[in-house]
Amino acid sequence: AQSVTQPDIHITVSEGASLELRCNYSYGATPYLFWYVQSPGQGLQLLLKYFSGDTLVQGIKGFEAEFKRSQSSFNLRKPSVHWSDAAEYFCAVDFNVGGTSYGKLTFGQGTILTVHP
């Protein structure tokens, strides 16, 4: 069955430290991959997305993610975290069929990021 897993429910880092949030999916082909961020009381904002091509994707706010087909992973990284990055992060996957999307996103459970000063 198709699924998306974010193994870490809660991560705490110090400001200025590096960050990696994990995302794994279960699917026989290459899906479309997204990372969204949700600040407290806010909607979801797209950080970055991967459809094809270069497996290292740059996003907004200094985030990047790397698609690794062999590991079925799409981990989100940031070299130096700022206090304003504290939020909940969601990995989302579009399990398209042969490149045709039906618009449905399947979300991971989310990872809450806490940043210590």
Added chain:
Amino acid sequence: EAQVTQNPRYLITVTGKKLTVTCSQNMNHEYMSWYRQDPGLGLRQIYYSMNVEVTDKGDVPEGYKVSRKEKRNFPLILESPSPNQTSLYFCASSLSVRGETQYFGPGTRLLVL
């Protein structure tokens, strides 16, 4: 400003009292969708619409209805709300279904007593 709007933002109701949550987008998007967010479960899709008069079920459609009579509007209807529908609801839209970025509304927090 390009945006997805939802109303109301907060709603407290009682079991069985019909309610509608409105969703509107001003980006001429074809695709619209409703999600509910529950702690530990992420977001789950309720219904989606690929265009006017075209709607289909998502993962958790039970207890919900939708309609798409106009391109810009996609209301979510709870005919007889129950406490297990207490949740945070998000509407989203995208230009098309071809893997386009989905833009999310601010959310509607619903409490069913």
